[in-house]
Amino acid sequence: MKTRPLENFGVEVSDIDLARDHDPATVDALRWLWAEHGLLLFRDQTLEEKDIVDFSALFGALEIHVREEYLAPDHPELLIVSNLKKNGEPIGILSDHEVGWHHDQIYRKHPAVGSLLYSVKIPPSGGNTGFCDLAAAYAALPDNRKASLEGLRAMHSYAYFNKRWSEPTNDQQTAMTPDITHPLIRTHPISSKKAIYADPGMTAGIEGMPEDESAELLQGLYEWCLQPRFMYDHEWQLGDALMWDNASTMHRRGEFDPTAERLMKRTTILPRADLAVPF
Numbered sequence: 001m002k003t004r005p006l007e008n009f010g011v012e013v014s015d016i017d018l019a020r021d022h023d024p025a026t027v028d029a030l031r032w033l034w035a036e037h038g039l040l041l042f043r044d045q046t047l048e049e050k051d052i053v054d055f056s057a058l059f060g061a062l063e064i065h066v067r068e069e070y071l072a073p074d075h076p077e078l079l080i081v082s083n084l085k086k087n088g089e090p091i092g093i094l095s096d097h098e099v100g101w102h103h104d105q106i107y108r109k110h111p112a113v114g115s116l117l118y119s120v121k122i123p124p125s126g127g128n129t130g131f132c133d134l135a136a137a138y139a140a141l142p143d144n145r146k147a148s149l150e151g152l153r154a155m156h157s158y159a160y161f162n163k164r165w166s167e168p169t170n171d172q173q174t175a176m177t178p179d180i181t182h183p184l185i186r187t188h189p190i191s192s193k194k195a196i197y198a199d200p201g202m203t204a205g206i207e208g209m210p211e212d213e214s215a216e217l218l219q220g221l222y223e224w225c226l227q228p229r230f231m232y233d234h235e236w237q238l239g240d241a242l243m244w245d246n247a248s249t250m251h252r253r254g255e256f257d258p259t260a261e262r263l264m265k266r267t268t269i270l271p272r273a274d275l276a277v278p279f
């Protein structure tokens, strides 16, 4: 396989077939690239649902997402992200609108460390996925600012995200996704790099801090993180698979023409059990 850096961060990996190249040396090399660079792009892949699941499972146990209404019927490890409808009902989540910056699963006690998204149908334009490297943003902070963030914990809420960017969960799903806190600065379970672990979409505040002070601190952090030098904007092609790191990056999606069709399939990859709680 070959690698090529993407703009600002992330790596394109070519000369690889995700449906077949599962030998331990390849998987090991990919695991390190993924942890080190935060984002891997594989182009021109032809993947059945089983292939996406099998490849993703090489990197960790796969989470069955709480949104059971949007899981692939034959492969519940796959979450359908789409604006398509069947019999008048959406087959996937997130439709065609903008989706603000977030980490997948930051609201879980054991958040996913990775996501893999595979494009099956894409609109002629729009629907880009933007990524922000929160490990690089943390590393570039002045030392006194790093020290001021040490020991803080942030509160995360799926309900907070859904109110602005998605739709409410049902009672059972709500019970499965209570609000939670994690360290504001977390250590990567594989690379040991530190990263800012908060995002505008899912982080409701800093634990134990007055609301206005907490909002000001987070706003300042987001402005720092969302500098162009920490960002990569992905324009999708058919057959792209993007595998990103949820411990050190956040992402957003742009809106697209609602009359166009977009169909993406996602797996959600959990970390090793002994490293499951962010630290």
Ligand SMILES: [Fe+2]
Residues within 6 Å of the ligand: 102, 103, 104, 251
């Ligand atoms: Fe997401």
